[in-house]
Amino acid sequence: MKTLYRLSTLLFWLAVGGFAAAPQWLPEPLSQTPPSRATGTQPRLTPAEMARHNREGDCWVSIDQQVYDLTLYTPTHPADPAVILAWCGKEASTAYHTKNAGRPHSPYADRLLPRYRLGPLQP
Numbered sequence: 001m002k003t004l005y006r007l008s009t010l011l012f013w014l015a016v017g018g019f020a021a022a023p024q025w026l027p028e029p030l031s032q033t034p035p036s037r038a039t040g041t042q043p044r045l046t047p048a049e050m051a052r053h054n055r056e057g058d059c060w061v062s063i064d065q066q067v068y069d070l071t072l073y074t075p076t077h078p079a080d081p082a083v084i085l086a087w088c089g090k091e092a093s094t095a096y097h098t099k100n101a102g103r104p105h106s107p108y109a110d111r112l113l114p115r116y117r118l119g120p121l122q123p
Contacts, residue, residue, distance in 0.1 A: 045119050047091075054089025056081070060118065061092040068116040 045067045053060035059071045061084070070088075074081045087095055097104055 044122050046122050050121065051089045056085055056088070059085065059088035061087050061090060061096075062121045063093050063096045063113070065121050067118045067121050068113060069118050070116055073112075073116060 047062075050060050050062055050067055053069070053071075056074070057071060059074055060067055060069050062068075070084055074084045077084055083100075099105060
């Protein structure tokens, strides 16, 4: 009986550890990968161009002078999509870095962001 208890406890903690580490091993879902922009040069993205993408279904934001197309990501955002939709077509660096509550985004969010990058924001 003692052996069964130890074995079941060991298997339980191995399962817990596996679930905790799974996000590091699993690839990102394909549904979160936007279509790529197949161009040889960086597109010229002006504030006026970015401002035209200011609604659900067409959402671009600027974070740290880079423009990101968050259209495909918005529905899968862990928080309410309205959090992102409020910033569509706008400069959102402060909102991203503080989550409007003084807390930074997770390292996972920082790793996810580059896949939505369109290019630098031009003055």
